[in-house]
Every structure is written in structure tokens, then in C-alpha cells.
């Protein structure tokens with residue numbers, strides 16, 4: 684079973700999947716907005732747009748939700764996104780093979796705006812603010828904000844965004860989704876790889892990913908990709 688088979692059967696096995704992830708995302712957005720408002724932090728006008736940061740995403744539920752948005756795009760938009768996704772992966776492959784830093788626009792960002800903003804994955808919603816996480820094994824983990832936050836807002840005592848409940852809810856939903864669909868492969872994909880998987884199935888992504896050692900089923904990275 685590949686990602687798309689799992690997504691197709693998801694509504695049969697878990698009819699409220701869409702509402703559940705939408706509700707989780709709404710909670711994340713509310714938590715983020717409250718913490719950002721506390722220090723007056725805003726992303727508006729940011730020149731170091733985090734849509735040029737390479738994130739990897741790890742859940743099937745986020746893939747399914749993004750796929751729902753992608754399928755709602757017109758054919759022209761989907762073609763452009765697909766072409767941009769291929770360019771993105773080529774650039775990533777070159778950067779990684781040469782050990783260079785990677786800054787490249789996510790294929791879903793057109794003219795500085797995310798064209799699937801309501802469907803964007805978790806880390807796109809949480810990036811930027813300093814945060815804490817109560818890890819069941821490692822204890823309390825604290826993370827910094829993006830470098831713009833650290834430069835401009837460091838002196839203001841921020842209300843740290845607590846990601847613990849957010850991660851737990853998403854992990855719980857992911858467990859339900861995987862149990863329902865029987866999909867068990869580990870994931871760790873950039874949005875570009877997700878787009879190519881949506882277009883051509885898992886084989887298409889393997890082909891692209893193989894050029895740089897592959898990401899599918901590879902080492903699981905931290906939640907920020």
C-alpha cells in the first residue's frame with residue numbers, strides 16, 4: 684500500500700479524519716497566535732521567509748490533508764507546482780551532495796504566499812516561536828525561535844509555545860490513521876517529495892529521492908524536519 688492508496692481508503696475507515704486534523708490545526712494556530720501576540724511577533728514582511736527552509740514532514744495524516752488541498756487546485760496550478768517540486772529536489776540533491784546550505788522556495792509558495800495555506804503541515808504553523816516540549820524520555824526540551832525572532836525579540840521575555848499537547852494530539856491521530864489504513868512505513872518528506880508522491884505515487888518519489896540516497900523510510904529527524 685502506498686500513501687495514495689492509504690489516503691483513498693482513509694474516509695472509509697476513519698470517516699471523521701478530515702474534521703479531526705482540521706480541528707487539531709485550528710488549535711495549533713490558536714496556540715501560535717496567542718504566543719505570538721504576547722510579544723507582538725509577526726511574520727509580515729519577513730525577508731527570510733521560512734518557506735525557503737527545508738522541512739521534512741513525518742505523518743500520513745498531514746500528507747492526506749495536504750493532498751486534499753492539492754487535488755482542489757486547477758490543472759495549471761498542479762502542473763506548475765509539480766515542475767517546481769522537481770526543481771526543488773534537484774537543487775536539494777546538489778546542495779546535499781556538495782555540503783552546501785540549502786535555501787529554496789517551497790513549490791507551494793507562489794509569489795511569497797502559500798497557495799495551500801489552510802492545508803499546510805504542522806511545522807509550517809509552528810516555526811518561528813521559541814518553544815518547549817515535555818518529552819516522555821528526554822524530559823523538558825527547549826527550542827529557540829527563528830533567527831529573526833532571536834534577533835528582534837530576544838530581549839522580550841516570551842511566553843514559550845508549549846508544543847507538548849500539540850504533538851501528542853497529532854501523534855494520537857496519526858496512530859488512529861495508521862491503524863485504520865494499515866499503512867506502517869516511516870515518513871520523512873519535504874513538501875516537494877509529497878507533491879511528487881501525490882502526482883506519481885511512491886515510485887516517482889523513490890526515483891527522485893534515490894539520487895540523493897533517498898528519504899523514504901530513512902532516518903527519522905526531529906519534528907522540525
Ligand code: SF4
Pocket residue numbers: 733734735789790791792796797798799800803804807874
Ligand atoms: S507548505 Fe506552504 S507554508 Fe509550508 S513551506 Fe510550503 S509554501 Fe510555506
